[in-house]
Amino acid sequence: xxxxxxxxxxxxxSWNAGLKLGLLCLSTFLLFVVDDLIIAGAVLGAVxxxxxxxxxxxxxxxxxxxxxxxxxxxxxxxxxxxxxxFSQGAIIVLRMVSAVALANLVTMTTKLSDMVDVVHxxxxxxxxxxLNPRGLELAIAxxxxxxxxxxxxxxxxxxxxxxxxxxxxGWKIILPFTLVALDDAxxxxxxxxxxxxxxxxxxxx
Numbered sequence: 616x617x618x619x620x621x622x623x624x625x626x627x628x629s630w631n632a633g634l635k636l637g638l639l640c641l642s643t644f645l646l647f648v649v650d651d652l653i654i655a656g657a658v659l660g661a662v663x664x665x666x667x668x669x670x671x672x673x674x675x676x677x678x679x680x681x682x683x684x685x686x687x688x689x690x691x692x693x694x695x696x697x698x699x700x701f702s703q704g705a706i707i708v709l710r711m712v713s714a715v716a717l718a719n720l721v722t723m724t725t726k727l728s729d730m731v732d733v734v735h736x737x738x739x740x741x742x743x744x745x746l747n748p749r750g751l752e753l754a755i756a757x758x759x760x761x762x763x764x765x766x767x768x769x770x771x772x773x774x775x776x777x778x779x780x781x782x783x784x785g786w787k788i789i790l791p792f793t794l795v796a797l798d799d800a801x802x803x804x805x806x807x808x809x810x811x812x813x814x815x816x817x818x819x820x
Contacts, residue, residue, distance in 0.1 A: 620722070620723060620724070620725065620726055620727065621673060621676065621677070621723040621724065623669060623670065623672060623673045623676075625668070625669040625673065625724055627720075627724035628724050628725075630724070632725050632726070632729035632730055632732065632733050633733045633736070635721050635724070635725055636721065636725075636730065636733055639717055639718060639721050642717055643714050643717065643718075646658060646710050646713055646714055647710060647714075649710075650706065651706075652702055652705055652706050652709075655705075655706050655709035655710060655713070656709055658709070658713050659709050659712060659713045659716075662713050662716045662717060662720070665720060666678060666716070666720065673723075676723075677716075677719060677720065677723055678716075680719055680763070680766075681712065681715060681716060681719065683766065684711065684712060684715060687711065688708050688711070688712070691704055691707050691708050691711070692704050692705075692708060695707070722759060727756060727759055727760060730755070730756075730759065731755065731756050734751065734755050738751055753807075757803065761799065761803075764799070765792075765795075765796055765799070768792070768795050768799075769788070769792050772784070772788045772791055772792055772795070773788060776788055
């Protein structure tokens with residue numbers, strides 16, 4: 616899940632968050648059961664259609680977020696070309712892109728608070744064993760919230776490098792990006808401590 620909630624309203628925005636997450640789990644499971652190139656390609660076509668239905672602006676923004684997949688796509692294709700299994704490599708790429716695109720679509724059409732509510736409902740039984748589910752809820756919320764933020768900061772570092780050099784940045788921005796991520800983590804940790812941290816797990820009757 617690599618996007619924040621889209622400001623462009625769609626019909627899916629009003630769907631129940633639990634229903635969308637359940638359908639995402641089911642569709643992802645079915646994706647990895649299917650082992651046919653034509654079916655995998657048809658699924659990706661259906662996903663593209665889902666992005667296109669709300670309009671050109673929604674589709675463009677959604678698919679731009681998937682650019683981070685290209686290194687993984689390249690690695691998979693090169694490896695399967697090396698072992699001469701072109702068809703299997705294409706199926707894996709189609710599965711991966713479709714699965715991540717569907718997850719991205721869910722986050723684009725679902726409020727973060729709604730997803731946290733679903734997680735809260737699912738992990739509530741853990742309280743019976745004295746476990747505090749707030750840590751898991753917070754971890755999921757932070758991953759969904761911070762991933763696009765870190766991507767934007769990474770893009771900002773790349774643009775800053777291009778403004779100062781004609782050479783490609785490549786691995787040279789890894790260190791400053793790591794420092795930015797660690798600095799953000801420190802700020803988040805301080806904010807959590809200032810608000811009492813995760814707190815104790817409330818007792819259940």
